[in-house]
Amino acid sequence: MVLLPNVKNQRVGAKFRWCIFLTQLIMERDMGVISDIRYVGYAVKDLSSEQKFYQDVWKLDEVKEENDLVYFAAKGSAELYQVRLRQSDENSIDIVALKADTRQDVDALFERVKKFGSKIIFAPKNLETLGGGYGFRFFIPDGLPFEISTDVETKEIEILERWDAVPERISHVVLHSPNHHDLVKYFVDVLGFKISDWLGDFMCFLRCNKWHHRLAVLPGPPCLDHVAYDMPTIDDMFRGIYRLKKNDTDVLWGPGRHTAGNNTFSYFQSPNGNVVEYTSELEQVDENWQPTTYKPSQLVMDQWSTGVGGPKTMPALHADPALFKSAKV
Ligand SMILES: [Fe+2]
Incomplete structure (x- = not known):
């Protein structure tokens, strides 16, 4: 049967599209969703030059140096830090941290990562990294280490203005x-x-x-x-x-x-x-x-x-x- 484009059918069509949209939202929530990037952790051979670069040239804000780790925040982000540096014998990626909005999302994503067969670094737990939170770590199939976390401490967002010329x-x-x-x-x-x-x-x-x-x-x-x-x-x-x-x-x-x-x-x-x-x-x-x-x-x-x-x-x-x-x- 062909639905004629009268007002009633337009309303039914709109309701149907809303149903699909809401079903998609519920399905996405069940599978867990990532909502943003939290930070990237680097291991570097020359920590002091990298530290100086991010602070003085790239213009992030050094927020803490603790236990051989240096943390940098971006003014326009609520993340406590977006870059973490560590002295090492080789240059490599320590972690790429992604944000989930809820613990349920973290748990659902962990189940999917585990079911895929990804190598797990640790299962969801309360994190001991700066800012705490709840999350897990794993290797993506090629071997780079990732974290998915939530409930991590946040900071105030600074509103930047034209010509501030610093990363948001x-x-x-x-x-x-x-x-x-x-x-x-x-x-x-x-x-x-x-x-x-x-x-x-x-x-x-x-x-x-x-x-x-x-x-x-x-x-x-x-x-x-x-x-x-x-x-x-x-x-x-x-x-x-x-x-x-x-x-x-x-x-x-x-x-x-x-x-x-x-x-x-x-x-x-x-x-x-x-x-x-x-x-x-x-x-x-x-x-x-x-x-x-x-x-x-x-x-x-x-x-x-x-x-x-x-x-x-x-x-x-x-x-x-x-x-x-x-x-x-
Ligand atoms: Fe790019």
Whole structure:
């Protein structure tokens, strides 16, 4: 039977769409949802240079140095810290911490991670890390260590103004994987991320909230590619570039504007070789968003194409040396 588009049927249609939407919400809640990125923990060979970089040049705020760990907060984030540094014999990733909103989400996500067969570092428990909370740690299939946590202590958010030129918060984390299609499937099926867009079949942009991407996956040896930080405005990104240049840290690639996410970008390298990005104007999406597969080209990768460098000027990739090894902190 064909439903005629009268007022009554429009109301039924609206109710039906609401039912589907609410059912999806309930299903997502049952599977547990990740709501944001909390922090990235790095092990670095030269702690003092990295510490100075994040404090004086990148302009995060050092909030604590305790038990050989140094913590940095971003002014515009409620997270107590978004970067954690540790002195080590090699440069590696200690942890990528993701946020869940409730203990039920943490438990549900743990069940899914366990059922998938991921190697567990520890099951959900009260955390002893700075800020406490409740969470678990595991290795994603390629071996990078992740945490999912909730109820972690938070701080006041500072409202930033144009020309403050300091990072507001972590915007996104980009990973490489020798099995990047499988890793995308893992983030979608196991951790509940949604695909926002693809660039060719080699770069996938994934979201866990209103922002176009909080995570992206590329082919390559298993490692972190870069961590990006939102700047309040495009002017703040450019003034940030100026500050980094004055401190002998020139742009590796940029300034430019990507097509997927429509965000501006400028990539740099920290003293220990970690790639970091200032970005701005990342677009927001809603539940009606339909993914696009963009055909890679110069003007798709960088809609301005007036900056320096390109993907080839980014540092050579190496597998993270600490895969499947827990930092225990
Ligand atoms: Fe990025």
